Amino acid sequence: MKSRAPWLEAHASSPTQKRFLVAMLAIDRTSYYAIILAMGSMTLLVSAQVFARYVLSTSIDSADELSRLFFVWAIFLAIPHGIKVGIHVGIDAIAGLLPAAVQRQLTRVMALASALVMVTLVWLSLGAVADKWQQLMPTVPVTAAMFYIAVLISAGHSLLHLIAQIWQVEPLPSAPAAIKEGETS
Amino acid sequence: MTLSIVITFLVFALLRMPLAFALGLASLVGLFVGDMDFSVMPQRMMHSIDNFPLMAIPLFMLAGELMVAAGILQRLVDFANSLVGRVHGGLAHVAILAGMVLAAVSGAAVASASALGSALVPSMREKYGTGYSSAVVASAANLGAIIPPSNAMIVYALMAGSTVSVGGLFMAGVVPGIILAVGFMGLASFISAKRRYPLSGGNLGLKHILVQTWRALPILLMPIVVVGGIVAGAFTATEGAAIAVIYAIFMGFFVTRQLRLSDLPKAMFNAAVTAAMVGALIAFASTMTFAFTIDLIPMQLASWLKDFTSDPQIFLLLVMGLLILIGMFIESNAAYIMLVPLLAPIAMSYGIDPLLFGFLFVMNLVVGMMTPPVGVLLFVMCGISNISLSELMKSAWPFIAFQYVVLAACFLFPGIVTWLPHALGY
Numbered sequence: 357m358k359s360r361a362p363w364l365e366a367h368a369s370s371p372t373q374k375r376f377l378v379a380m381l382a383i384d385r386t387s388y389y390a391i392i393l394a395m396g397s398m399t400l401l402v403s404a405q406v407f408a409r410y411v412l413s414t415s416i417d418s419a420d421e422l423s424r425l426f427f428v429w430a431i432f433l434a435i436p437h438g439i440k441v442g443i444h445v446g447i448d449a450i451a452g453l454l455p456a457a458v459q460r461q462l463t464r465v466m467a468l469a470s471a472l473v474m475v476t477l478v479w480l481s482l483g484a485v486a487d488k489w490q491q492l493m494p495t496v497p498v499t500a501a502m503f504y505i506a507v508l509i510s511a512g513h514s515l516l517h518l519i520a521q522i523w524q525v526e527p528l529p530s531a532p533a534a535i536k537e538g539e540t541s
Numbered sequence: 542m543t544l545s546i547v548i549t550f551l552v553f554a555l556l557r558m559p560l561a562f563a564l565g566l567a568s569l570v571g572l573f574v575g576d577m578d579f580s581v582m583p584q585r586m587m588h589s590i591d592n593f594p595l596m597a598i599p600l601f602m603l604a605g606e607l608m609v610a611a612g613i614l615q616r617l618v619d620f621a622n623s624l625v626g627r628v629h630g631g632l633a634h635v636a637i638l639a640g641m642v643l644a645a646v647s648g649a650a651v652a653s654a655s656a657l658g659s660a661l662v663p664s665m666r667e668k669y670g671t672g673y674s675s676a677v678v679a680s681a682a683n684l685g686a687i688i689p690p691s692n693a694m695i696v697y698a699l700m701a702g703s704t705v706s707v708g709g710l711f712m713a714g715v716v717p718g719i720i721l722a723v724g725f726m727g728l729a730s731f732i733s734a735k736r737r738y739p740l741s742g743g744n745l746g747l748k749h750i751l752v753q754t755w756r757a758l759p760i761l762l763m764p765i766v767v768v769g770g771i772v773a774g775a776f777t778a779t780e781g782a783a784i785a786v787i788y789a790i791f792m793g794f795f796v797t798r799q800l801r802l803s804d805l806p807k808a809m810f811n812a813a814v815t816a817a818m819v820g821a822l823i824a825f826a827s828t829m830t831f832a833f834t835i836d837l838i839p840m841q842l843a844s845w846l847k848d849f850t851s852d853p854q855i856f857l858l859l860v861m862g863l864l865i866l867i868g869m870f871i872e873s874n875a876a877y878i879m880l881v882p883l884l885a886p887i888a889m890s891y892g893i894d895p896l897l898f899g900f901l902f903v904m905n906l907v908v909g910m911m912t913p914p915v916g917v918l919l920f921v922m923c924g925i926s927n928i929s930l931s932e933l934m935k936s937a938w939p940f941i942a943f944q945y946v947v948l949a950a951c952f953l954f955p956g957i958v959t960w961l962p963h964a965l966g967y
Binding site: 405428441444470507 | 553554555556557558559560561562563565566569579580582583584586587590591592593595596599600603775776779780782783784786787805806807809810812813814815816817818820821824870871872875917
């Protein structure tokens, strides 16, 4: 907590904003570790499949499906972090001509429009999760809704980052080491 | 429905809404106007990402991140310096040669620009000035999307469906990639001699070259193993990418010994976030392409184009002109995702070789990455080198012009593109 206290003071002007940032940090950090787990598992599964095929002359039945599941999770969980670091690009050619103050307000309006997309997606994904809950994946005895849960979490987490943009608060870095190093993203 | 989607997308995209979310919003508007079931959206999004070949993108990105963390860039620079460091514009040649090998490892132009720029621009700017150094590095990095493995080609092949193979597209990029690299070196020599830049690098010596080649050999072998395996059909592009990751980890821990366990989480996270940019575009565009299919847009577009011209060359020219224009304003991945499903089947109906069409499509957008006003590589280099776009453009334009010359040559002499993949059975 000590290492992130200066961050909170610098980026939050009210107790509500501080609580929001602390909650965001917890979610970002959990998501960070989940992404690493998903990426690592995906790499290991695909490599193990090649090893099994060429060295052991066999194949891992569930490797394909599980690696796709981990991939879906890695990508959807990473989308909100992309919002935070501004990796989701837009077209600057026209908006860039506007005065700086107008551009700032435009960014907030676009964040609001994006947030509406995410609210809709949260609602639609909930329906998809409920719809698929009883269905099992073909090679693993796990509900097929696992794929849609990734979309649901991604939309919810993205919504929080878009609210942060509308509210003009800067969330803390996702990676544990980044706060100590003083990185901004 | 299609009209409402296009108008909504254009309005919000031009107001700088992130393209992925503008696609999502436009899709929702389209579903509403078309009175369709909204539940199609999460289904289409999930199914578009639940795709084994697409996994190659984050894995190649991860391999590139790990290779850089493993300190391969210094070995590559030392190797290139031993070969070409002593000629006029030596460091520029080193950047281009290192960019060529890095391209064969990472497959991504922007990542290559960041790695090469951080490593080479500080020493290059002392001898050549910031503008020229940045222009050379941006050009060298642009080889990343042409020389296999190329993430841009993976996205193209994925969007084109079964009409074109990733391996075939990879091979289509080899000859043009070499032509580009050799041409960049020729340009660098000419400019350096004209501006009388000082010589750099040590004296040429066989022993020194052999030592540096031996040190760089594990890196040089990686693209041969990975791309060779994909082309030979030993493994898929995704499996090749996973092998590249394992290879990079092995290199970092046991050969260069510069990779630390603590580097792995950061590399995996960075690769996932960068891949998520492409993933978000694919996911949100999926509902839009579904709506286009419901409205029979690909068929209508094909019919309109066939009425306009039955000449495949004119069709190709039209597409290339459109892509150059689009490439100047739209991020290239968005262009692949929105346009390939529409245009690739039409190109097939004109009898155009899918490999030729795919390569020209990719190269148009790759050159667009270095063409203002929205040349993403130019902005990356401006950020790394801390210079203005206009200053960078003063030195970059000969390199950009040369890329357009090679693009035109590939159009006029398709054998440059298709000879190698056809010779290999694609």
